[in-house]
Amino acid sequence: MRHQSLLAYAKYRYLKVAAAVVAVTVAAYALHRPPAGPYGGTWLGYVLGTVGALMILWLLWFGVRKRRYSSTAGTLLGWLSAHVYLGTTLLVIATLHAAFQVGWNVHTLAYVLMVLVILSGFYGVWVYLKLPAAITDTLAEDTLESLLIKIADLDRQARPLALSLPDACNRLVLAASLGTDIGGSWRTQIAGRDPDCPTIAAVVGLQAIGKTLRGEQARANQQLYAVMVRKQELVARARRAVALKARIDVWLFVHVPLSVALLAALAAHVVSVFFYW
Amino acid sequence: MRLRLATVTRNRKGQPVRALRTIEGDSFAIGRGAQCPIFLPDPRVALEHATIFRSEGATRLAAVGTATLLVEGQHSPEIALAPGSYVEVGPYGVTVEVPPPDADLALAVELKRPLPDDLADIKVRSRMSLTAAGLAKRRPAWMLLGALLLLFLAVPVINAVIPPLREVTAKFPWPPDLPWNPGPLAAGHAGIAHDCRVCHELPFVHVRDRTCLKCHGNVTGHAATPTAQADLFGDTRCANCHADHKGETGLVRSDAGLCADCHGDLKRRLPDTKLADARDFAKAHPEFRVTLWRGPGKGDVVRVVQTDKANLVERSGLRFPHVLHLQQSIRGPKGRVVLECRSCHVPDAAGRSFAPVQMTKHCSDCHTLEFEPAVTSRQVPHGSVDAVMLTMQEFYASIALNNIAVDTVDPGDIRRGIPRPAGGTVTEEQRQRAQAWARAKAEKTAQDLFEARVCIVCHEVVKMTGPGGERGGIAWNVAPVRLASSWLPKSQFDHGKHRTYKCEDCHDKVAKSKSSADVNIPDVESCRVCHAGSEPVANKVVSTCVSCHGFHLPGHAPWTKRAAGMPDGAPIALAQRGTR
Numbered sequence: 001m002r003h004q005s006l007l008a009y010a011k012y013r014y015l016k017v018a019a020a021v022v023a024v025t026v027a028a029y030a031l032h033r034p035p036a037g038p039y040g041g042t043w044l045g046y047v048l049g050t051v052g053a054l055m056i057l058w059l060l061w062f063g064v065r066k067r068r069y070s071s072t073a074g075t076l077l078g079w080l081s082a083h084v085y086l087g088t089t090l091l092v093i094a095t096l097h098a099a100f101q102v103g104w105n106v107h108t109l110a111y112v113l114m115v116l117v118i119l120s121g122f123y124g125v126w127v128y129l130k131l132p133a134a135i136t137d138t139l140a141e142d143t144l145e146s147l148l149i150k151i152a153d154l155d156r157q158a159r160p161l162a163l164s165l166p167d168a169c170n171r172l173v174l175a176a177s178l179g180t181d182i183g184g185s186w187r188t189q190i191a192g193r194d195p196d197c198p199t200i201a202a203v204v205g206l207q208a209i210g211k212t213l214r215g216e217q218a219r220a221n222q223q224l225y226a227v228m229v230r231k232q233e234l235v236a237r238a239r240r241a242v243a244l245k246a247r248i249d250v251w252l253f254v255h256v257p258l259s260v261a262l263l264a265a266l267a268a269h270v271v272s273v274f275f276y277w
Numbered sequence: 278m279r280l281r282l283a284t285v286t287r288n289r290k291g292q293p294v295r296a297l298r299t300i301e302g303d304s305f306a307i308g309r310g311a312q313c314p315i316f317l318p319d320p321r322v323a324l325e326h327a328t329i330f331r332s333e334g335a336t337r338l339a340a341v342g343t344a345t346l347l348v349e350g351q352h353s354p355e356i357a358l359a360p361g362s363y364v365e366v367g368p369y370g371v372t373v374e375v376p377p378p379d380a381d382l383a384l385a386v387e388l389k390r391p392l393p394d395d396l397a398d399i400k401v402r403s404r405m406s407l408t409a410a411g412l413a414k415r416r417p418a419w420m421l422l423g424a425l426l427l428l429f430l431a432v433p434v435i436n437a438v439i440p441p442l443r444e445v446t447a448k449f450p451w452p453p454d455l456p457w458n459p460g461p462l463a464a465g466h467a468g469i470a471h472d473c474r475v476c477h478e479l480p481f482v483h484v485r486d487r488t489c490l491k492c493h494g495n496v497t498g499h500a501a502t503p504t505a506q507a508d509l510f511g512d513t514r515c516a517n518c519h520a521d522h523k524g525e526t527g528l529v530r531s532d533a534g535l536c537a538d539c540h541g542d543l544k545r546r547l548p549d550t551k552l553a554d555a556r557d558f559a560k561a562h563p564e565f566r567v568t569l570w571r572g573p574g575k576g577d578v579v580r581v582v583q584t585d586k587a588n589l590v591e592r593s594g595l596r597f598p599h600v601l602h603l604q605q606s607i608r609g610p611k612g613r614v615v616l617e618c619r620s621c622h623v624p625d626a627a628g629r630s631f632a633p634v635q636m637t638k639h640c641s642d643c644h645t646l647e648f649e650p651a652v653t654s655r656q657v658p659h660g661s662v663d664a665v666m667l668t669m670q671e672f673y674a675s676i677a678l679n680n681i682a683v684d685t686v687d688p689g690d691i692r693r694g695i696p697r698p699a700g701g702t703v704t705e706e707q708r709q710r711a712q713a714w715a716r717a718k719a720e721k722t723a724q725d726l727f728e729a730r731v732c733i734v735c736h737e738v739v740k741m742t743g744p745g746g747e748r749g750g751i752a753w754n755v756a757p758v759r760l761a762s763s764w765l766p767k768s769q770f771d772h773g774k775h776r777t778y779k780c781e782d783c784h785d786k787v788a789k790s791k792s793s794a795d796v797n798i799p800d801v802e803s804c805r806v807c808h809a810g811s812e813p814v815a816n817k818v819v820s821t822c823v824s825c826h827g828f829h830l831p832g833h834a835p836w837t838k839r840a841a842g843m844p845d846g847a848p849i850a851l852a853q854r855g856t857r
Contacts, residue, residue, distance in 0.1 A: 035517065035518055035530060035532065035534050035535070035538070036519075036520040036523065036527075036532075037523070037527075037532065040459075101459075101460060103458070103460050103461075105456050105457065105460075107459055109425075109429070144405060148396060148399055148403070151399060152399055153395070155395040155399075156395055160318070162320055163311075163318055164309075164310060164311060164324075165324075166324065167323050170321075170324075174320040177395060177398075178392075178393075179402075180399065180402075181399065181402035181403040181404075183403050183404045183405040183406075184404055185404075185410050186412050189404070189406075189410055242405045245405075245406070246406075246407055249407050250407060252414065253412045253413070253417075256414040256418055257417040257418040258421070260418035260421060260422050261421035261422060264422045264423075264429070265425050267426065267430060268425065268426065272429070272433065272454075272457040274481050275433075275434065275437065275457075275481060276437075276454075276473050276480075277481060277482060277484070
């Protein structure tokens with residue numbers, strides 16, 4: 001099957017649907033002249049509010065649908081395409097439902113949560129479209145697992161090479177094999193760098209020490225340095241791969257909890273509006 | 278010195294396997310350097326870590342340089358080796374054994390702390406996914422869901438349905454249902470803002486009209502008759518138009534529909550109405566109807582459509598030709614003066630309209646009320662015919678009786694025929710003669726004053742003759758002056774806001790007006806030069822109905838006056854709609 005982008009799915013079917021929804025909404029709002037000015041409580045306000053709320057529930061259902069691998073109700077790519085495009089229309093529907101009114105209240109809280117969810121979704125679409133290729137470029141024929149195997153192997157090669165060298169070299173090599181890690185906290189993962197990386201310190205240190213060595217030791221150090229540089233390259237690639245993957249994943253840790261929070265705020269919004277009708 | 282060295286490794290079952298060799302020398306270096314006889318290939322061991330040597334009959338082990346030895350957990354630079362002693366050299370454990378007969382010293386060396394497996398180790402250290410780094414979706418999602426539902430749904434609902442609790446929380450600066458408030462209340466409702474249930478009495482039920490009428494009970498209907506009220510408003514709730522939570526002034530509508538919904542086709546709704554249909558100032562607004570005085574009586578007021586030029590005549594009782602006063606200059610008591618509009622039309626305190634023109638302030642500098650200008654600069658009072666007569670009679674009687682010059686000029690003929698008192702008392706006959714003369718003199722002067730020289734200049738004066746009376750049967754009637762303060766009283770016009778224009782920009786015919794009967798109020802087309810309707814137009818001011826008109830303004834029926842046929846004490850809204 002030919003690869004198809006989630007945006008171009010079915011010849012932009014859901015882009016067209018979304019554009020139509022936006023056009024109808026904007027036209028209705030422009031023509032609507034309610035007596036007390038536009039707000040959520042006019043007939044159009046109620047219509048837009050109902051459509052928006054049902055749409056939010058349907059968008060949340062995507063979280064369930066994507067786990068139902070046996071479902072035959074459309075392809076997952078189709079669902080995702082509709083999820084993205086129709087979710088975007090909510091920006092227009094909800095804004096016009098509220099008639100641009102904001103305040104320090106649960107209604108605006110729901111709106112703000114919705115906007116944050118949608119914006120995080122935009123980021124998600126962007127990274128889904130851009131970053132997988134970058135990961136492929138970074139890993140080439142490797143996987144993260146194979147990179148780690150190679151790194152461990154270089155550590156095993158490096159230590160015997162260092163045995164005959166001064167203690168300082170040994171300490172650097174040992175620290176590099178015992179202290180180098182890939183990833184770390186979510187910030188470190190996304191940054192893709194470790195400023196305190198012992199492997200980098202070893203590369204720098206071995207180069208400095210190498211200038212003081214002569215003869216056999218200088219040759220051994222040269223060998224050791226080459227190993228350590230190879231390790232540093234592998235470590236950097238592994239970190240970059242982890243960083244790209246973290247950037248692909250991180251928005252979901254905003255998108256999903258805020259979506260659920262939006263559900264709560266939406267419930268409070270709807271109940272409060274009709275409780276004090 | 279002969280040393281038997283056992284290098285201990287472990288087989289798969291963990292059992293020790295010993296490799297033995299014997300070495301000879303004076304001393305033995307221990308280290309990871311290949312030259313060391315006791316070779317410990319581990320980076321944690323120094324290149325030359327320690328030396329075994331004999332000293333004073335004892336075998337000793339001493340650390341080299343900065344390297345250290347660990348004996349029973351303590352760092353130690355040097356120890357004596359005796360069977361049974363145990364020393365840690367880096368990760369290696371060195372045990373001194375009982376030497377065999379052919380050796381002086383026996384050592385067993387075992388790598389006690391091997392380096393971890395590199396691959397497993399780096400995998401343990403590395404956290405390569407966000408989940409591994411501690412980020413989660415499910416837990417924060419549940420926490421947010423619970424917190425928001427509790428804070429913004431459960432707590433406000435519980436608070437709303439338990440009245441005693443509400444009474445307590447209403448005093449809080451942040452009552453639980455505060456986050457439900459969609460926007461600031463109208464200024465008039467600020468006092469009840471702390472308790473939503475004052476207006477929102479029943480959950481899931483619209484704010485009811487009867488709730489509004491609890492406070493606004495004296496508000497009558499919005500139409501003149503009960504029929505009109507029912508026709509126009511039907512099932513419309515108060516809150517359909519008066520929606521609150523829209524800011525301090527949001528409770529009162531100002532959109533075009535406020536008026537046009539009814540007035541746009543009022544003729545169809547109320548066939549007997551005298552009001553013309555009006556929808557939008559630019560597109561559908563009737564010609565102005567000017568309110569004019571048609572006589573001296575309080576009810577002598579008519580409204581005339583501006584296009585009806587023949588009837589556009591005001592009868593204010595004042596004779597005032599603007600054209601004479603707005604000449605380039607006119608002669609005044611202190612020389613020539615130039616009058617402008619503002620010489621007489623002075624803005625009122627609010628700056629919206631004008632203070633009344635007053636005789637004493639604006640006219641009397643030129644228009645003096647001197648009645649005997651040849652003799653005296655005294656003036657008659659303005660305003661009352663009786664006071665005018667009395668003033669003159671007093672003046673002439675005083676002269677006749679006292680026979681003295683009142684002013685600088687000798688009163689010539691006045692003295693003639695009247696005897697001097699010559700220091701003595703005036704006889705009754707003399708007094709009566711003097712009085713009769715004074716009355717006659719006043720009468721004569723009055724005729725001149727009212728009919729020829731003074732009053733008649735500005736006022737409409739009618740001479741009335743009849744029997745008897747103190748003035749010998751002659752009287753004058755000065756028509757009361759009815760100056761309009763506004764010719765379009767159904768609208769509000771703020772002169773202050775139009776200050777950037779000159780008076781003649783709108784009142785263009787005033788300077789040439791010869792009669793105070795002329796009316797020079799700008800027409801609807803003049804206003805439309807600058808004022809658009811409710812739809813924006815370039816370089817025009819958007820003007821909705823309420824830009825100029827109030828909604829059934831106070832003072833305009835039916836807002837304050839109870840319409841005919843309304844039962845007393847029952848607000849029309851309630852009367853029409855029962856108990857909804």
